[in-house]
Amino acid sequence: MVEPPNNRFFKRPIPTNQPQQNNPISQQGTQRDAIAQSETANISFIRPSQPLNGQINPQASLSGLPQGPSSSQWGQQPPPPQGPSSSQWGQQPPQGPSSSQWGQQPGPGFSQQQQQPNYQPSPGGQWPPAGQQGYPQPPQGAQSYPQSSQTQWPPNGQQMVPQPPFPPTNGNGARPLSPSMPAPIQKKKGLAGMRQRYSQLSTRRKALLIVLLIAILLPSFSIIIEGISGLLLYNHVRSGIAHLKAAQNAFSGGEKDDASKYFDPTRLKQAQSEINAAHDDFVSVRDDLDQDAGIGLVGLFLPSQIKAARALGHIGVDATEAGQIFIKTAINQGPTLQPALKNPLGGDELAPKPYLTQAGFKEIMSDLDAIAPLVHDMNIQSQGVSLSGLPLSSDQQKQLQSILPILPVLDNALGQIRGMSDELSWILGIDQQRTFLVEPMDRAELRATGGFTGQFGELALSGGHMSPLKLKNIGQFEEVHPNVPIDPVFYKVSGQTAPDPFTWWPIGNFGLRDANVSADFPTSAKIMMDRYTYDFDRPLDGIIIFTPTLIKHVLHATGPITIDQYNETITEQNLEDRLHYYQLNNDGIRKAELIEHEENTEIARKLFTQRVTQTLMKTVQKLPPDKLVALGNEMLVAMKEKDLQAYFTNPQVEALLGKFGSTASMDRSNNHDGLFLVQTNLSANKASQFTTTSIQDSITLDDKGGATHNVQLTLDYQKKGDVYGPDTYHDYIRFYTPTTSKLLDGNGFSERGRAFCAGAGEGYKVCKPDVFGDGSLVCQPPIKLGYATSTINDPYVSNDNIHPVEVTGPPTNKVSDEEGRNMYAGWAIIPANCTLKMTLSWYVPPSGQQPYTFLMQNQASITAQVDLTVKPAAGTCGASKPEDLHYKGTTNGQDTTFVLNQQGSSCSFQLKN
Numbered sequence: 002m003v004e005p006p007n008n009r010f011f012k013r014p015i016p017t018n019q020p021q022q023n024n025p026i027s028q029q030g031t032q033r034d035a036i037a038q039s040e041t042a043n044i045s046f047i048r049p050s051q052p053l054n055g056q057i058n059p060q061a062s063l064s065g066l067p068q069g070p071s072s073s074q075w076g077q078q079p080p081p082p083q084g085p086s087s088s089q090w091g092q093q094p095p096q097g098p099s100s101s102q103w104g105q106q107p108g109p110g111f112s113q114q115q116q117q118p119n120y121q122p123s124p125g126g127q128w129p130p131a132g133q134q135g136y137p138q139p140p141q142g143a144q145s146y147p148q149s150s151q152t153q154w155p156p157n158g159q160q161m162v163p164q165p166p167f168p169p170t171n172g173n174g175a176r177p178l179s180p181s182m183p184a185p186i187q188k189k190k191g192l193a194g195m196r197q198r199y200s201q202l203s204t205r206r207k208a209l210l211i212v213l214l215i216a217i218l219l220p221s222f223s224i225i226i227e228g229i230s231g232l233l234l235y236n237h238v239r240s241g242i243a244h245l246k247a248a249q250n251a252f253s254g255g256e257k258d259d260a261s262k263y264f265d266p267t268r269l270k271q272a273q274s275e276i277n278a279a280h281d282d283f284v285s286v287r288d289d290l291d292q293d294a295g296i297g298l299v300g301l302f303l304p305s306q307i308k309a310a311r312a313l314g315h316i317g318v319d320a321t322e323a324g325q326i327f328i329k330t331a332i333n334q335g336p337t338l339q340p341a342l343k344n345p346l347g348g349d350e351l352a353p354k355p356y357l358t359q360a361g362f363k364e365i366m367s368d369l370d371a372i373a374p375l376v377h378d379m380n381i382q383s384q385g386v387s388l389s390g391l392p393l394s395s396d397q398q399k400q401l402q403s404i405l406p407i408l409p410v411l412d413n414a415l416g417q418i419r420g421m422s423d424e425l426s427w428i429l430g431i432d433q434q435r436t437f438l439v440e441p442m443d444r445a446e447l448r449a450t451g452g453f454t455g456q457f458g459e460l461a462l463s464g465g466h467m468s469p470l471k472l473k474n475i476g477q478f479e480e481v482h483p484n485v486p487i488d489p490v491f492y493k494v495s496g497q498t499a500p501d502p503f504t505w506w507p508i509g510n511f512g513l514r515d516a517n518v519s520a521d522f523p524t525s526a527k528i529m530m531d532r533y534t535y536d537f538d539r540p541l542d543g544i545i546i547f548t549p550t551l552i553k554h555v556l557h558a559t560g561p562i563t564i565d566q567y568n569e570t571i572t573e574q575n576l577e578d579r580l581h582y583y584q585l586n587n588d589g590i591r592k593a594e595l596i597e598h599e600e601n602t603e604i605a606r607k608l609f610t611q612r613v614t615q616t617l618m619k620t621v622q623k624l625p626p627d628k629l630v631a632l633g634n635e636m637l638v639a640m641k642e643k644d645l646q647a648y649f650t651n652p653q654v655e656a657l658l659g660k661f662g663s664t665a666s667m668d669r670s671n672n673h674d675g676l677f678l679v680q681t682n683l684s685a686n687k688a689s690q691f692t693t694t695s696i697q698d699s700i701t702l703d704d705k706g707g708a709t710h711n712v713q714l715t716l717d718y719q720k721k722g723d724v725y726g727p728d729t730y731h732d733y734i735r736f737y738t739p740t741t742s743k744l745l746d747g748n749g750f751s752e753r754g755r756a757f758c759a760g761a762g763e764g765y766k767v768c769k770p771d772v773f774g775d776g777s778l779v780c781q782p783p784i785k786l787g788y789a790t791s792t793i794n795d796p797y798v799s800n801d802n803i804h805p806v807e808v809t810g811p812p813t814n815k816v817s818d819e820e821g822r823n824m825y826a827g828w829a830i831i832p833a834n835c836t837l838k839m840t841l842s843w844y845v846p847p848s849g850q851q852p853y854t855f856l857m858q859n860q861a862s863i864t865a866q867v868d869l870t871v872k873p874a875a876g877t878c879g880a881s882k883p884e885d886l887h888y889k890g891t892t893n894g895q896d897t898t899f900v901l902n903q904q905g906s907s908c909s910f911q912l913k914n
Contacts, residue, residue: 241282241317242397248275248324261342264335269328276324283317290314305387312382313401319375319382326368334361341466350471352434355464362431362465366422373415380412407630417661424654434463435542437649438533439470441610442517442548444862445577445687447680447732450517450525450665451548451643451861451894455584456607457513457533460545470618472611477603478536479512485603490536498793500528502818505733505826507792508683512536517546520679520735520860521819522665523655526648543649548862549577550644552617554635558628559620564612566596571613581687583609585725637662642894643861667737668856668896669821674700674708674845677737677822677858678865685790686726692718692831694865700855702901704874706847708855709745712736713840720833728833729786729804735826736812737858742823742843747811749777749839750827754796759805760785760832768806768832777809780835806830812841853901854913859892867892871901871910878908885909 251272255262262268290311331338334357341354357365383405388398418425428435437460442452455475461468476482478490490512499506503518513536516529530541553573556562561572569579582589583606590606599605624632639645640662648664649655658664668675678696682689695715700708718730734750758772759765763786772778789797789804797804807830817824831837859865869888878886888899888910898913 241279241286241321244275244279244282245321248272248279251275259342261339264331264339264342266332266335269332269335273325273328273332276321276328280318280321280325283314283321287311287314287318305389309386309388312386315382316379319379323372323375326371330364330368333364337361341464350468351436351459351461353461353463353466353468355430355434356466357429357431357464359426359431362426362429366425369415370419373412373419376408376412376415380408383408403625410630410633421657424651424657427651427654428462428649429465430462431464434461436461436539438530438541438544439472440529440544440546441472441552441614442546442862443580443687444548444550445581445690446684447682447689447860447862448515448517449520449679449681449860450522450546450646453682454514454517454529454546456610459539470614472607472614474603474607475512475514477601479510479514480603482603485601493536502816505814505818507733508790509793518681519667519819520677520737521667522546522643522646523648524667524819526646542651543647543654545645545647547639547646548644549580550642550862551639552576552613554639554644555617555621555632558632558635559617559624562613562616562620564609564616566612567592567609569609576613577690580610580613581723581725585687586723643859644894646861665861667819667822668858669819671739671741671821672848672850673854673856674848675737675739675856675858676710676712677860678714679735679737679860680863681733681735682730683733683790683792684727684729684731686724686728686730688718688720688724688726688728688730688833689862691721691724692716692730692732694863695868696865697868699870699872701872702853702874702877704877706849706851706853708845708853709842710738710845711840711842713838714749715836715838716829716831717836718831718833727787727789729789730829730831730833731789731804732829732831733826734829734839735818735824736841737817737819737822737824738843739845739848740821740823741848742845744812744815744823744825745842745844747825747839747841749809749829749837750812751807751830752810752813753807753828755808756797756805757808759803760787763787763803763805764800765803765805772806772835773809777838777840778806778831778835780832784832784835786832804830806832852903855899856896857892857899858896859894861894863892863894865892866890869899869910871908873901873903873908878903878906880906881908888912 248271251268252263290307291314337358338356341356386405388401426432438457439460440454440457442448442450442454444452446453446455448454456472457475458470458472459468460470477485478488479494481487481491491510494510494512496509497511498504498509499511499515499518506515506518508515511532513529513532516532517525518528519525526544529544534540553576556571556573556576561570563570567583571579583593584590585606589609590602593609594600594602594605597605597608599608621632636645643663643665646663646665647658649658655664659666667677676698680689680694693716695717697713697715699711701711702708714734716730716732720728756765758768760783761767768780768784770780770782770784772780772784786803786805788802791798791802795802807828811827812825813827815823815825825841825843829837829839853871855869857867857869867888867890871886873881873886886901886908890912900911900913902909902911
């Protein structure tokens with residue numbers, strides 16, 4: 002019978018085929034206990050990490066004998082044997098040699114010093130050939146393992162540990178193992194040993210261990226943040242970041258402004274390899290963070306750090322996948338793009354070489370479709386992510402903080418672009434070159450669209466390739482100047498007048514210079530394009546105009562820029578002053594002539610503006626992502642405030658412009674009340690910058706819903722600097738109202754040819770400070786008007802063009818120049834340091850729309866003070882407070898809608914947008 006194991010180690014059965022007297026262990030119990038105690042001291046047991054399935058682990062080593070688990074650990078039955086089954090050994094399992102066979106010393110296969118087996122059992126039950134290393138040799142003439150007559154193996158499947166006979170101890174008390182006993186696994190030391198023991202634990206014990214560690218470390222919370230966050234993010238992500246940095250460095254070197262290097266095949270292949278490696282790193286990080294149960298448990302204690310780490314892992318995977326898509330396209334398009342970028346103009350600035358073919362454009366649009374869901378996922382992952390507490394360097398935090406705000410904008414933009422393939426293809430000139438006229442406007446000389454367009458330039462787009470923008474002075478073509486040759490364009494412009502219905506226009510030689518005559522920008526755009534084609538014989542696909550305020554928006558995003566040639570630093574604050582200095586001041590113009598080596602004054606005085614524009618465009622192209630987002634927002638604001646206006650001949654593109662920005666169109670609806678006030682400086686000076694505009698409108702509603710307007714327009718002209726021209730301000734004022742409106746009264750509009758007064762010695766009656774005695778025109782003495790620009794049929798030519806203050810009255814022009822609008826217009830003449838108050842009243846019948854709605858459209862470049870008061874019909878808003886029916890604010894070019902909301906007997910006049 003096999004002796005059952007005790008709680009500490011397995012006892013060996015004594016072989017019955019050996020005499021008891023030859024076995025020293027059987028002689029005395031005390032001797033056996035002593036031996037057992039010595040064995041216990043030398044035995045160590047390591048549970049194998051995986052079942053051995055009957056095979057001895059060849060990598061295992063042991064010291065002493067293996068100690069099995071106690072009965073309390075296994076229950077009443079020991080575990081099944083790990084040795085081979087009877088089918089492997091034959092009919093009987095092998096039995097170890099008896100003590101008589103081994104003698105007092107360990108049998109073959111044991112080292113005297115190490116006391117460890119170095120043999121394996123023969124799977125067939127036969128002794129190996131004589132002399133083969135690793136197996137004990139049978140007695141001479143024996144052909145099989147010796148059999149034990151007393152020790153029995155348990156039947157197959159019985160849950161017991163087999164107890165083959167062990168040989169007697171050697172002199173040190175150690176015994177060799179039976180060939181059928183598996184060797185224990187060798188312990189590993191240090192971190193490897195800790196990792197091995199951790200892997201052998203059950204999931205429950207792992208979780209308990211993590212909880213215990215956290216509980217221990219809770220008093221040192223910062224240690225957890227540094228340790229866990231550093232382990233999960235920094236150590237794992239740094240490889241991916243290094244690969245991304247290497248991908249970026251693949252394009253370093255070469256000429257600073259040489260864009261062709263980004264499509265060099267060698268550089269692209271190198272970058273592709275790095276991005277692929279970075280992608281693999283981030284995938285590994287993402288999977289570890291998402292799937293590790295221990296990290297999930299840590300997340301209970303560090304939720305924000307683990308959430309941020311997981312989000313960044315997903316963002317890294319998506320971003321590198323998007324990079325893989327784009328770099329593949331760059332490799333495909335490189336053979337076409339690289340030569341074009343090396344020689345972009347091909348000798349003709351107005352006909353740039355195309356970058357993209359139709360096939361290339363389609364591939365890019367396909368890429369955008371592919372990355373759109375990736376960017377959307379990145380945007381979702383970035384929501385609520387806090388970078389605090391993560392072991393990121395300052396550079397890494399700065400980079401992430403510049404990228405994360407872009408994701409919502411980029412997500413939205415990609416969602417919109419996916420349905421705009423045809424429109425983008427047209428704008429970029431994929432099928433054929435597109436040419437757009439670009440004109441900056443000087444708001445110091447106010448015109449209907451926002452300012453005087455004294456410069457122009459062509460912007461060509463061919464296959465996505467944009468030509469450089471070079472601005473020219475319109476004066477050198479359409480005007481005559483001393484010591485400057487007359488350009489052939491002048492002869493085309495000479496004698497031209499404004500087209501119908503703008504017959505009131507008083508300045509001769511109508512051309513591109515004055516073509517932005519309509520406050521409805523699409524109307525002005527068509528006139529400007531027509532004039533340009535007539536003057537220069539070049540057709541256009543659209544036109545873009547902008548005010549200096551747009552440049553201020555850009556400078557707000559880029560920061561100051563430096564014009565090295567002029568040693569000037571341009572900021573938001575000094576932009577217009579420096580532009581005027583080099584355009585209009587004689588000292589500035591002369592400086593520009595010397596710097597630019599240009600003796601033609603009309604050319605030289607606009608070259609500084611060109612330098613500013615070109616420097617700004619180059620600066621924008623190199624903006625970091627966070628500033629590009631800020632700039633994009635500034636552009637949207639500029640379009641709504643009409644500091645940036647564009648028109649395209651393609652109806653689809655024009656509709657798209659209205660969807661995302663503003664077409665700067667005049668409202669022509671009669672379904673609601675409205676007003677559009679338009680000012681036009683025809684003084685040939687820059688006095689608009691010193692003139693403030695205020696509008697007061699008292700609107701009285703009748704019981705039918707009709708509205709009576711009583712408007713006071715105040716123009717306060719205080720000359721605080723050089724106006725670069727005549728001092729007197731000549732402003733043509735136009736009030737646009739619904740076509741159903743009826744004029745009631747007006748005052749302050751000059752009646753041409755009816756002189757009233759002028760300054761001392763100017764040939765007219767001398768003006769008093771209160772010019773008309775009714776407070777409508779009040780001046781600070783001394784009053785001087787001086788000469789003015791000559792107009793068509795000018796009544797004051799004989800008096801050296803000294804234009805006096807004229808008798809004022811109601812509007813002198815009631816014939817509208819805009820379809821779908823009534824117009825009440827006339828001249829406002831304001832000497833320097835004077836304030837003019839014009840009044841106008843009209844009635845608008847009920848439109849049928851409820852509640853009462855009033856749309857105030859505002860001209861670009863005017864910051865007007867607006868004061869609106871609504872007086873409801875009697876008995877409709879009796880519970881309202883005066884402030885509820887009043888609005889006071891500032892316009893900035895953006896159209897504004899007001900609505901009278903009524904709830905019971907209480908009303909409020911609210912700004913809708």
